[in-house]
Amino acid sequence: MAARSIASLSLSFGLVSIPVKLYAATESSSDVRFNLLAPDGSRVKQQYVSEKTGAVVERSSMNKGYEFERDRFVVFTGDELKALEDSASHVVEIVAFIPEKAVNPVFYDKAYYIAPDKRGGKPYSLLQQALAESGRCALAKWAFRGRTRIVQVRPEEGGLVFQQLLYADEVRSLSDLHIEHVQVSDSELKLALQIIEQGTEDNYDPTAYVDEEKQRILAAIDEKIEGKQIIANEPAGVTGSGGQVIDLMDALRASLKGGKPKAAAAATPTAPKRKSAEPVTKLPVAPRTRKPATRAEKAPAETPAKVRARK
Missing domain, CATH: 2.40.290.10 (Ku70; Chain: A; Domain 2)
Structure with missing residues (x-):
């Protein structure tokens, strides 16, 4: 792009x-982002409430206040702040x-x-x-x-x-930390310099290192996708108990037969049946998970989770 x-x-x-x-x-x-979901699998919305009354406050009616003393504010409107910019x-x-x-x-x-x-x-x-x-x-x-x-x-x-x-x-100053400086011996300094010399490289190569935590999260996401654990929200207006955990293989077979997939949970909410003439929805299949390496020798193939993480 x-x-x-x-x-x-x-x-x-x-x-x-x-x-x-x-x-x-x-x-x-580049970070892996998660959405907050309710127990039924639907997204949740954030609301602002008044500490005094508990009533929901709409963003359009809010002003910004600067707390110059505890619980005492000077209030600025959006127009007043804009004039200061x-x-x-x-x-x-x-x-x-x-x-x-x-x-x-x-x-x-x-x-x-x-x-x-x-x-x-x-x-x-x-x-x-x-x-x-x-x-x-x-x-x-x-x-x-x-x-x-x-x-x-x-x-x-x-x-x-x-x-x-x-x-x-x-920017904070290091002097604010009051770091104690201790005298070191010549022999200690010599050994430390030898260790530095052994690990010396001419340049920093950012491609030689990967975010191991991110790789573990993406691998876990791909494992859940490949391992048939996804939450599918029902379309608005359809009655039922909400999302359900669906086996992908069952979903594929049911799509071919025009039926509905088996849910992993005991309770299965009502879902609209797919007509046999409707084209089959292709679901992403992630590659096998790999143990992330500290040094990257070559760029790994992109999985569905990695593609979404870049968006």
């Missing part, structure tokens, strides 16, 4: 204006050039990529090469979604990284 840009920006480099497009560098959808701007102004390693990674927030837009190829390449040659990165101001942010523009082999940075008051 082709990458989709988030915004069109203009990066100000001295008197040069570089038209660029902004792209997300990471995917938050910075106006969004498509212009990203570079304010300084600093050494590339000057920013402590603890200040790194969300990462983006920027690519040249129409007629921006040459000035984009010029800035990328100039930053790489100088060993410096650029600091810029960016007004986005009601807030002015500080970003680092740094060169990579394939282009420019647009790294959003945290403000000083958003």
Whole structure:
């Protein structure tokens, strides 16, 4: 799938204006997400209730309050908060050039990529090469979604990284932890350096490692799909006790015969019968589960659960 840009920006480099497009560098959808279900297998809805009366409060009637003392608030309406926001701007102004390693990674927030837009190829390449040659990165101001942010523009082999940075008051100081520093002997330090030398690698290869917990969860999901344990909600308006656990093989055989599958539970709610002329619904069949490896030698085949996890 082709990458989709988030915004069109203009990066100000001295008197040069570089038209660029902004792209997300990471995917938050990589986590395996679960839905909350009621005992009958239906989805549940979240509601807000008043602590005082217990009545349900609609979102449209809510205001936001800042608690300046315990149980005492100053209240702002949506319009009042909107008036306090910075106006969004498509212009990203570079304010300084600093050494590339000057920013402590603890200040790194969300990462983006920027690519040249129409007629921006040459000035984009010029800035990328100039930053790489100088060993410096650029600091810029960016007004986005009601807030002015500080970003680092740094060169990579394939282009420019647009790294959003945290403000000083958003990062804790190590000095607040009052860490005790203990003297170590020369022999202890020597042994520690030898251990480091044995495990030294030239570069970090992110493809060499996998999220083992995620792999276990996906394998368990595929096992349940292949092992015939799914919850099927009835269409709205159909009477019955709700969802039921269905054997997939029974479902397939029943589809061919025009009947209904056997439920794993004793109670089977009423479900509409499938007509024999109706096409058979193809259900996903996951591959055999594998034990996840700490180091990934090659990309595993995608299973139905992995496909859904990426969406």
